[in-house]
Amino acid sequence: MAQINDNFLKLKAGYLFPEIGRRVSAFTEANPDKAASLIRCGIGDVTEPLPLAVREAMHKAVDELGNRDTFRGYGPEQGYDFLRNAVADNFYQDLPLTAADIFISDGSKCDTGNILDIFGPGNKIAVTDPVYPVYVDTNVMIGNTGEADEDGRYEGLVYLPCTAENNFVPALPAEKVDIIYLCYPNNPTGASATRDQLKAWVDYAIENDSIILYDAAYEAFIQDSEVPRSIYEIEGAEKCALEFRSFSKNGGFTGVRCGFIAIPETVTGASSTGERISIKSLWSRRTSTKFNGASYPVQRGAEAIFSEAGKAQVSALVEHYMGNAALLREACTEIGLSVFGGENAPYVWVACPEGLTSWDMFDKMLNDANVVITPGSGFGAAGEGYFRISAFNSRENVIEVCNRLKKHL
Amino acid sequence: MAQINDNFLKLKAGYLFPEIGRRVSAFTEANPDKAASLIRCGIGDVTEPLPLAVREAMHKAVDELGNRDTFRGYGPEQGYDFLRNAVADNFYQDLPLTAADIFISDGSKCDTGNILDIFGPGNKIAVTDPVYPVYVDTNVMIGNTGEADEDGRYEGLVYLPCTAENNFVPALPAEKVDIIYLCYPNNPTGASATRDQLKAWVDYAIENDSIILYDAAYEAFIQDSEVPRSIYEIEGAEKCALEFRSFSKNGGFTGVRCGFIAIPETVTGASSTGERISIKSLWSRRTSTKFNGASYPVQRGAEAIFSEAGKAQVSALVEHYMGNAALLREACTEIGLSVFGGENAPYVWVACPEGLTSWDMFDKMLNDANVVITPGSGFGAAGEGYFRISAFNSRENVIEVCNRLKKHL
Numbered sequence: 074m075a076q077i078n079d080n081f082l083k084l085k086a087g088y089l090f091p092e093i094g095r096r097v098s099a100f101t102e103a104n105p106d107k108a109a110s111l112i113r114c115g116i117g118d119v120t121e122p123l124p125l126a127v128r129e130a131m132h133k134a135v136d137e138l139g140n141r142d143t144f145r146g147y148g149p150e151q152g153y154d155f156l157r158n159a160v161a162d163n164f165y166q167d168l169p170l171t172a173a174d175i176f177i178s179d180g181s182k183c184d185t186g187n188i189l190d191i192f193g194p195g196n197k198i199a200v201t202d203p204v205y206p207v208y209v210d211t212n213v214m215i216g217n218t219g220e221a222d223e224d225g226r227y228e229g230l231v232y233l234p235c236t237a238e239n240n241f242v243p244a245l246p247a248e249k250v251d252i253i254y255l256c257y258p259n260n261p262t263g264a265s266a267t268r269d270q271l272k273a274w275v276d277y278a279i280e281n282d283s284i285i286l287y288d289a290a291y292e293a294f295i296q297d298s299e300v301p302r303s304i305y306e307i308e309g310a311e312k313c314a315l316e317f318r319s320f321s322k323n324g325g326f327t328g329v330r331c332g333f334i335a336i337p338e339t340v341t342g343a344s345s346t347g348e349r350i351s352i353k354s355l356w357s358r359r360t361s362t363k364f365n366g367a368s369y370p371v372q373r374g375a376e377a378i379f380s381e382a383g384k385a386q387v388s389a390l391v392e393h394y395m396g397n398a399a400l401l402r403e404a405c406t407e408i409g410l411s412v413f414g415g416e417n418a419p420y421v422w423v424a425c426p427e428g429l430t431s432w433d434m435f436d437k438m439l440n441d442a443n444v445v446i447t448p449g450s451g452f453g454a455a456g457e458g459y460f461r462i463s464a465f466n467s468r469e470n471v472i473e474v475c476n477r478l479k480k481h482l
Numbered sequence: 483m484a485q486i487n488d489n490f491l492k493l494k495a496g497y498l499f500p501e502i503g504r505r506v507s508a509f510t511e512a513n514p515d516k517a518a519s520l521i522r523c524g525i526g527d528v529t530e531p532l533p534l535a536v537r538e539a540m541h542k543a544v545d546e547l548g549n550r551d552t553f554r555g556y557g558p559e560q561g562y563d564f565l566r567n568a569v570a571d572n573f574y575q576d577l578p579l580t581a582a583d584i585f586i587s588d589g590s591k592c593d594t595g596n597i598l599d600i601f602g603p604g605n606k607i608a609v610t611d612p613v614y615p616v617y618v619d620t621n622v623m624i625g626n627t628g629e630a631d632e633d634g635r636y637e638g639l640v641y642l643p644c645t646a647e648n649n650f651v652p653a654l655p656a657e658k659v660d661i662i663y664l665c666y667p668n669n670p671t672g673a674s675a676t677r678d679q680l681k682a683w684v685d686y687a688i689e690n691d692s693i694i695l696y697d698a699a700y701e702a703f704i705q706d707s708e709v710p711r712s713i714y715e716i717e718g719a720e721k722c723a724l725e726f727r728s729f730s731k732n733g734g735f736t737g738v739r740c741g742f743i744a745i746p747e748t749v750t751g752a753s754s755t756g757e758r759i760s761i762k763s764l765w766s767r768r769t770s771t772k773f774n775g776a777s778y779p780v781q782r783g784a785e786a787i788f789s790e791a792g793k794a795q796v797s798a799l800v801e802h803y804m805g806n807a808a809l810l811r812e813a814c815t816e817i818g819l820s821v822f823g824g825e826n827a828p829y830v831w832v833a834c835p836e837g838l839t840s841w842d843m844f845d846k847m848l849n850d851a852n853v854v855i856t857p858g859s860g861f862g863a864a865g866e867g868y869f870r871i872s873a874f875n876s877r878e879n880v881i882e883v884c885n886r887l888k889k890h891l
Contacts, residue, residue: 075660075693076602077751077759081767091770118555123547131544131779138532138737141876146527146736179588179739179777186772190623193485210771214599251484284484327555328547328778330588342486350486358490361500362619363595368588368777369737370540467550 089451124386130377134370148366152177181319199250203452256288263414278313293323398464404475442477498860533795539786543779557775561586590728600764605660612861665697672823687722702732807873813884851886
């Protein structure tokens with residue numbers, strides 16, 4: 074009798090974005106006349122065209138595949154050297170990493186989920202609250218948690234509250250944890266972490282022999298030169314941290330799919346007999362066995378992000394989205410709401426008006442303003458009373474959202 | 483203290499293809515003058531250009547991403563409907579499947595590994611011997627086996643010998659197994675399974691409440707109209723089988739990356755309390771949480787395989803590779819070797835000359851004939867005494883391989 078993985082049955086039915094989709098569908102079916110003017114600022118998906126340099130590189134790569142002499146079949150599972158080198162040279166110059174520490178993938182969602190394959194059972198896992206739901210759900214699936222309580226918190230996970238009081242960077246936990254997910258610039262709060270805050274986490278990890286899974290998918294949006302762009306800018310991080318990055322948000326690759334994990338040679342975990350094992354060697358083996366490399370034309374597209382033209386085009390995209398974020402911050406502030414984030418990240422995190430829950434606010438924005446936002450409580454109990462507005466949109470739409478916010482709130 | 487997944491430490495160091503790579507590198511370093519004339523028939527990787535219809539579709543998709551009005555970001559995790567429909571209409575017409583049963587991915591290697599996420603511990607797993615190493619290694623990694631013995635067989639797995647006596651289709655096991663991997667047309671033996679043979683397996687699975695993981699990655703190479711192209715041609719398979727397919731070998735997508743799993747609604751597994759759970763619902767949840775869809779231009783390329791032009795171009799590729807297989811079969815037969823496969827699959831499976839092991843033959847072919855083949859024992863103990871020649875090559879190279887075989891054996 075084939076047995077299923079019972080842990081899947083612990084998962085709460087409503088993964089956030091499907092539930093948003095359901096409510097939006099119900100609304101547009103009930104109000105077909107309003108469907109056309111609906112503006113979506115919910116899911117954090119880019120809206121602007123793929124940079125020209127990327128498209129040119131992809132076209133060229135597709136053409137290469139049409140010629141026997143330049144055809145390429147299976148690539149290296151860990152990614153082509155041209156891209157691993159470009160990443161190392163551009164993102165990790167002067168940091169303790171080399172191209173051999175870079176593992177190219179089809180995106181960070183896959184990476185942050187799949188990384189659990191190489192860790193054993195029995196690790197104490199810490200996540201922030203609010204949190205990107207993938208970190209939690211993949212731990213549930215693999216059996217690192219018990220059941221969820223009525224607030225959706227899973228038994229066995231350590232939740233680290235991120236609140237206005239701590240500037241949405243969690244305090245160190247009182248108990249010892251083995252694996253910690255940190256994401257800065259943060260999804261969903263738009264907060265960034267200072268050097269000192271990250272230093273405290275790195276010191277904690279070294280002291281407790283823990284590993285930090287650092288998600289830097291929004292690095293490109295950092296405007297403040299004091300904010301670290303990589304965890305490896307922090308001394309000691311090369312001993313205790315993995316870094317996840319993606320081309321989704323800087324290069325507009327959400328539909329094209331490319332990302333990577335950086336894993337320095339010096340990060341190790343313990344086997345059950347106490348032997349120290351290189352995390353990089355485990356991930357390399359996992360990658361060789363369960364992955365066949367990212368698509369070749371996609372890797373060429375990602376490489377083009379680091380060309381002179383590509384860099385300029387990415388800068389223009391970032392500037393566009395961050396301009397949107399500034400407008401959204403301004404509008405929310407003007408109507409008297411407490412606004413966070415949106416300064417080094419493309420997300421604006423807003424406290425709901427007095428007396429409204431996150432889903433109340435979602436429904437109000439949908440019904441009155443015809444705008445889709447994301448309810449903060451969808452990211453965790455500590456997100457209750459907040460909502461997230463994504464700055465990924467056209468300028469025209471963002472100006473209209475600002476007008477509707479002012480009109481309806 | 484972060485604990486690693488100890489199961490990884492059970493894996494035998496030499497995954498087959500890296501070991502081949504190591505020996506080939508050593509040879510070319512020692513014999514730099516022979517590097518240019520080396521012909522690689524080892525890894526089953528396509529060599530001919532990506533079909534024009536595919537390239538045109540990919541170019542068009544890349545251009546769409548360059549225009550705000552046609553830009554697409556995150557796609558549906560399970561794949562775009564245009565491709566799911568094309569698969570259902572072309573591969574599963576008149577079979578008990580719909581487009582909603584098709585889950586598009588970035589390739590079958592990922593799928594056959596990742597599928598284990600949704601199954602629980604304690605399943606008795608059966609694999610053929612010889613076998614595609616990914617099935618075995620992913621079971622080791624997830625903890626479904628004990629340690630390997632000196633022949634590389636892992637404790638706890640049920641190995642089903644495939645030999646010349648059973649035409650490389652295994653007999654039903656004496657013991658009860660819960661999950662069975664079958665791959666036809668087969669990698670590595672090139673064997674195909676008859677309707678009656680598959681019917682026996684489907685009946686076994688239904689009787690024992692087991693699930694068949696059917697890998698049909700080489701379906702396009704079937705020449706004999708009596709050989710089933712899909713497990714779903716067998717009555718009852720829709721209750722007990724998942725089917726894996728890929729665009730790698732028909733469309734030349736090994737570097738482009740696209741495949742899919744078909745999962746009929748009616749396949750279920752048991753939870754630990756005995757509740758019947760839809761396998762499709764579990765895979766759908768897994769996909770939503772840990773995957774973000776295959777690359778959009780890649781999915782458009784895969785769709786083009788089903789256009790009139792695409793079908794003709796794929797047929798030409800298949801004809802080319804199967805022409806190679808026929809030449810290789812002929813040459814091996816002529817020099818008196820026992821030859822199997824290569825009639826409905828792009829692999830020719832050959833018994834080594836008397837007294838030579840598989841690796842002896844590998845070394846002899848490398849050193850004397852300057853040709854890379856794959857040692858049968860690399861696919862499992864029952865592959866000892868055989869070698870595999872891949873028909874994925876240019877006609878010119880295959881003719882030269884045939885000449886060298888005749889000269890050196």
